[in-house]
Amino acid sequence: MVIFLLRRLASAVVLVFVIATITFLLMSITGGDPARNILGEGATADQVAAKAAELGLDQPIPVRYVDWLGAAVTGDFGRSWFTNEPVMSSLANKFPVSLSIVVTAIVVTALLSAVLGVTAAVKRGWIDRFVQMFAVLGFALPNFWVALVLVTIFAVNLKLLPATGYVPFATDPWRWGLGLVLPVAALVVGTIASTAQQVRGATIDVLRQDYVRTLRSRGISKRSLLFRHVLRNAAPPALTVLSLQFVGLLGGAIIIEKVFALPGIGNLAVSATLQGDLPQILGLVVVMVVLVVIVNLVIDLATGWLNPKARVS
Amino acid sequence: MTEPLLPTGPAAVAATPGRAGIMRRVLRNPMAVGALAVLALVVLGAILAPLLSPWDPDRADLAQVFAPPFGEHLLGADSAGRDILTRLLTGAQVSLIGAVIALVVALAIGIPTGLVAGYYQGWFDSISNWLASLIMAMPGLIVLLAMISVIGSGMVGVMGTFGVLLSPGVFRLTRSGVISVRNELYIDAARVSGLSDLRIIARHVFGVVRAPLVIQASMMAGIAIVLQAGLQFLGVGDSLTASWGQMLNDAFTNIYVAPTMLLWPGLMIGITVGALAIFGSALRDTVQGSEALKRVKRPRIAAGDVLPSTAVLRTIDEPIAFGATELVDPVEALLVVSDLRVGYPQASGDTTVVVNGVSLHVNRGEVLGLVGESGSGKSQTAFSILGLLPDNGRILSGSIHFNGAQIASASGAARGADRLRGSGIAYIPQEPMSNLDPCFTLGFQLVEPMRRILKLSRQDAKKRAIELLDRVGIADPERTFNAYPHEVSGGMAQRVLIAGAVSCDPQLLIADEPTTALDVTVQAEVLDVLRSLQQERNMGMIMVTHNFGVVADICDRVAVMQTGRLVEQEDAVVLFGAPQHAYTKMLLGSTLEDTAARAPLGTTRTRLGAR
Numbered sequence: 049m050v051i052f053l054l055r056r057l058a059s060a061v062v063l064v065f066v067i068a069t070i071t072f073l074l075m076s077i078t079g080g081d082p083a084r085n086i087l088g089e090g091a092t093a094d095q096v097a098a099k100a101a102e103l104g105l106d107q108p109i110p111v112r113y114v115d116w117l118g119a120a121v122t123g124d125f126g127r128s129w130f131t132n133e134p135v136m137s138s139l140a141n142k143f144p145v146s147l148s149i150v151v152t153a154i155v156v157t158a159l160l161s162a163v164l165g166v167t168a169a170v171k172r173g174w175i176d177r178f179v180q181m182f183a184v185l186g187f188a189l190p191n192f193w194v195a196l197v198l199v200t201i202f203a204v205n206l207k208l209l210p211a212t213g214y215v216p217f218a219t220d221p222w223r224w225g226l227g228l229v230l231p232v233a234a235l236v237v238g239t240i241a242s243t244a245q246q247v248r249g250a251t252i253d254v255l256r257q258d259y260v261r262t263l264r265s266r267g268i269s270k271r272s273l274l275f276r277h278v279l280r281n282a283a284p285p286a287l288t289v290l291s292l293q294f295v296g297l298l299g300g301a302i303i304i305e306k307v308f309a310l311p312g313i314g315n316l317a318v319s320a321t322l323q324g325d326l327p328q329i330l331g332l333v334v335v336m337v338v339l340v341v342i343v344n345l346v347i348d349l350a351t352g353w354l355n356p357k358a359r360v361s
Numbered sequence: 362m363t364e365p366l367l368p369t370g371p372a373a374v375a376a377t378p379g380r381a382g383i384m385r386r387v388l389r390n391p392m393a394v395g396a397l398a399v400l401a402l403v404v405l406g407a408i409l410a411p412l413l414s415p416w417d418p419d420r421a422d423l424a425q426v427f428a429p430p431f432g433e434h435l436l437g438a439d440s441a442g443r444d445i446l447t448r449l450l451t452g453a454q455v456s457l458i459g460a461v462i463a464l465v466v467a468l469a470i471g472i473p474t475g476l477v478a479g480y481y482q483g484w485f486d487s488i489s490n491w492l493a494s495l496i497m498a499m500p501g502l503i504v505l506l507a508m509i510s511v512i513g514s515g516m517v518g519v520m521g522t523f524g525v526l527l528s529p530g531v532f533r534l535t536r537s538g539v540i541s542v543r544n545e546l547y548i549d550a551a552r553v554s555g556l557s558d559l560r561i562i563a564r565h566v567f568g569v570v571r572a573p574l575v576i577q578a579s580m581m582a583g584i585a586i587v588l589q590a591g592l593q594f595l596g597v598g599d600s601l602t603a604s605w606g607q608m609l610n611d612a613f614t615n616i617y618v619a620p621t622m623l624l625w626p627g628l629m630i631g632i633t634v635g636a637l638a639i640f641g642s643a644l645r646d647t648v649q650g651s652e653a654l655k656r657v658k659r660p661r662i663a664a665g666d667v668l669p670s671t672a673v674l675r676t677i678d679e680p681i682a683f684g685a686t687e688l689v690d691p692v693e694a695l696l697v698v699s700d701l702r703v704g705y706p707q708a709s710g711d712t713t714v715v716v717n718g719v720s721l722h723v724n725r726g727e728v729l730g731l732v733g734e735s736g737s738g739k740s741q742t743a744f745s746i747l748g749l750l751p752d753n754g755r756i757l758s759g760s761i762h763f764n765g766a767q768i769a770s771a772s773g774a775a776r777g778a779d780r781l782r783g784s785g786i787a788y789i790p791q792e793p794m795s796n797l798d799p800c801f802t803l804g805f806q807l808v809e810p811m812r813r814i815l816k817l818s819r820q821d822a823k824k825r826a827i828e829l830l831d832r833v834g835i836a837d838p839e840r841t842f843n844a845y846p847h848e849v850s851g852g853m854a855q856r857v858l859i860a861g862a863v864s865c866d867p868q869l870l871i872a873d874e875p876t877t878a879l880d881v882t883v884q885a886e887v888l889d890v891l892r893s894l895q896q897e898r899n900m901g902m903i904m905v906t907h908n909f910g911v912v913a914d915i916c917d918r919v920a921v922m923q924t925g926r927l928v929e930q931e932d933a934v935v936l937f938g939a940p941q942h943a944y945t946k947m948l949l950g951s952t953l954e955d956t957a958a959r960a961p962l963g964t965t966r967t968r969l970g971a972r
Contacts, residue, residue: 063495063498066495067495067498067499071504071507074508074511075507075510075511180642183638184635184638184639184642185635187580187583187634187635187638188583188630188631188632188633188634188635188638189627189630189631189634190587190590190591190627190630192591192594192609193609193623193626193627193630193631196609196612196613196616196623196627197623197627199616200616200620200623204616204617204620257795258790258792258795258796259795259796259797259798259799261744261749261790261796262788262790262796262797262858262861263798263806264749264782265747265749265782265783265786265787265788265862266782266783266787266809266810266861266862266864266865267780267781267782267783267784267810267813267814267865268783268809268810268813269813272809272813276801277798277800277801280800280801281798281799281800292497295498295499295500295501296501298500298502298503299500299501299502299503299591300502302502302503302506302595303502303591303594303595306594306595307613314595317503317506318506318595318596318597320506320510321506321507321509321510321597322510322596322597323510324510324511325510326510329506329507329510330507332503332507333500333503333504333507336500336503337498337499337500340498340499340500341498344498354800355799355800356799356800356845356847357799357845357847
């Protein structure tokens with residue numbers, strides 16, 4: 049188990065490093081003339097050159113890369129070209145907001161799609177048809193559109209829930225939770241739809257296995273069969289889907305945050321994109337990838353814990 | 362159960378007869394046709410936009426700001442007085458072109474790399490696989506935003522980048538499809554007959570992945586449309602032309618003023634993407650359905666028909682009459698099966714009958730051999746007794762009595778087998794490895810039934826389990842108790858399964874070809890264990906097998922099955938001495954080495970697909 053863990057950890061580190069490198073090189077080589085962008089058309093060539101020197105852009109790319117990487121390893125992603133705020137501190141401010149949405153959404157997704165998917169696989173009948181229809185519906189409706197409709201119904205018309213704004217958990221847990229209801233609801237429609245269908249498929253696959261029949265032939269209880277044996281065997285593929293959903297939710301949250309005017313990474317990402325704020329974007333990408341890698345690592349560990357065979361491979 | 366019931370992934374398509382056949386069958390599916398019609402309408406609307414609506418999508422008219430529907434503008438006008446319908450149709454163009462760009466890039470990268478990686482494997486496979494997992498770990502929207510900040514928001518660049526992000530899915534699908542067929546015999550045959558690799562890949566291998574790729578493509582197109590709308594909604598998309606995402610952005614800005622503006626672009630996205638998804642899943646159903654049809658190659662009879670024995674079951678001689686004439690001693694009989702018929706209702710309304718009027722009995726302490734070739738219905742008979750037929754299997758008529766009590770009938774009222782499993786009737790499967798839950802230790806799987814049925818404490822159950830493991834000839838019972846199924850050999854696993862079957866002192870043991878999957882030397886040992894356990898505990902036993910060697914070794918009586926019927930039932934000694942039925946003679950002839958060369962198979966069905 050320790051070797052398994054170390055191997056996964058090593059490949060995760062390599063992955064983060066490679067993606068960071070690719071992003072840096074791609075953005076530095078094709079990035080145009082950032083100093084000119086920052087200063088605007090009115091600046092003189094001297095001013096632009098001075099700005100470029102200030103940002104270190106006059107250095108050759110390998111030197112800039114080594115500098116950036118050396119700082120990035122210590123958690124320093126430089127300062128935003130436009131606000132001059134350290135990238136790390138702006139990320140530290142914004143990420144908790146986005147993470148509260150995404151983590152809540154993933155927990156809700158895991159719980160509801162497990163219940164829906166397993167019930168559909170075991171009971172079949174109307175709930176099975178519902179899960180399958182819901183899968184198409186959730187796939188077809190963009191989550192930000194669902195968000196807009198939810199805002200129109202519950203915030204604008206019924207005035208039941210806040211349409212915008214974020215209250216930190218530490219300030220007021222109740223209002224923090226209330227503010228999350230609509231964004232999370234909008235996000236989970238799609239993720240539950242597809243995850244529930246995957247859970248259903250995985251459960252049906254396990255129910256067809258020979259060992260399920262043999263276990264039944266031994267006379268063990270239906271409950272133990274389903275909750276011990278079937279669920280445990282069906283969990284690894286469902287967990288893999290869940291980790292993909294997490295990646296998707298990080299993107300989804302960026303759009304959803306706009307609808308609910310939440311001060312998360314969404315706004316940061318969009319404005320950095322529009323301005324071409326390289327350090328900011330690089331920082332975002334790296335932190336995102338680290339997050340994704342951590343989640344995948346956790347899922348791998350969970351799979352290894354659930355399925356002894358996965359530990360050796 | 363020699364084969365998995367439903368193959369997953371592209372392999373399922375491999376053996377499907379004609380590819381054109383799939384497309385034709387899809388067009389018979391009303392869902393698929395409806396979805397295609399909707400898509401065709403969207404495409405037509407996009408192409409004919411200038412003809413359908415007289416307005417310029419970008420012409421602002423301040424007098425018409427937020428004009429209600431059904432006035433001068435059919436669907437009203439937006440915040441700048443632009444015609445909503447026209448903008449919807451123009452938006453369809455943007456969405457469709459964007460989706461096509463993403464698709465083309467994803468397929469252009471994914472298919473060739475997948476084909477090459479799967480067909481040649483080696484270093485290219487490792488590298489491309491690693492790259493694919495790299496790309497899949499990237500948060501898509503962030504990568505796109507990063508790209509937009511570099512290359513700008515032009516649609517070709519953005520959707521092309523998204524195509525790159527989608528390509529690992531195509532790559533993986535193609536690769537796994539190719540790997541599933543590259544070692545098939547017909548590929549070897551093509552190679553031997555001198556076809557170039559390129560021809561083989563194009564003709565034989567690509568055909569396998571075509572249908573799954575169409576399914577994947579329809580899903581990816583949907584994802585691309587939603588993503589593009591999301592970017593436009595964020596305001597980082599191409600801002601020059603009208604698009605669905607931009608319209609949603611406009612609606613969002615004016616959500617307090619004109620909330621109905623949300624409806625139209627949302628509906629368009631929903632309908633288009635929904636149609637793509639429905640088409641994809643209809644195609645998947647068709648592909649899997651055709652596979653399922655292929656696998657059912659059993660005699661088909663309409664439900665409820667009285668069966669003329671010759672119509673479906675082409676036996677060689679007149680079948681010897683059983684059933685009513687069979688003599689059963691009611692005191693000695695442990696299990697009595699009378700006139701059992703088992704069938705699988707098909708979607709078409711027919712019922713595929715797999716067991717057809719089987720009557721047999723097992724006395725206490727007696728071993729009955731149930732013999733026949735694959736697909737003759739012997740396993741189905743065994744599962745009927747256990748009450749473990751697959752969900753769609755039905756007992757059509759007849760009854761099963763155990764210890765004088767009815768445990769199964771056509772009405773389904775008697776479900777006695779549920780309570781008897783483990784304690785009264787036990788089962789030893791054919792394939793040891795697939796019959797052990799891979800997630801639990803062998804010990805856990807032994808202890809669990811004993812605690813429930815024998816009400817033993819955890820310690821007592823463990824003690825008994827280790828005794829049993831020792832009894833079935835496992836050298837180090839303690840270690841085996843703590844091992845996982847993948848840590849033991851097939852012979853060990855089969856011993857564990859035998860230990861499990863007898864753990865709750867059953868009166869009847871049903872062994873479904875318990876030695877078929879084992880090495881020859883292990884076979885004899887396992888049979889020894891079975892026989893001694895049976896004699897020591899005076900259990901009744903049904904030995905399902907196609908091996909007359911096993912029959913001679915262990916069975917008191919033999920019942921021979923062919924295509925769902927019982928053709929002969931006799932004492933083992935008598936049967937070996939003077940087989941009556943031609944089929945029995947043929948089976949015996951094909952086993953014994955010192956007989957004359959066997960007669961041609963004649964009308965007897967060969968392999969019927971194991972179930």
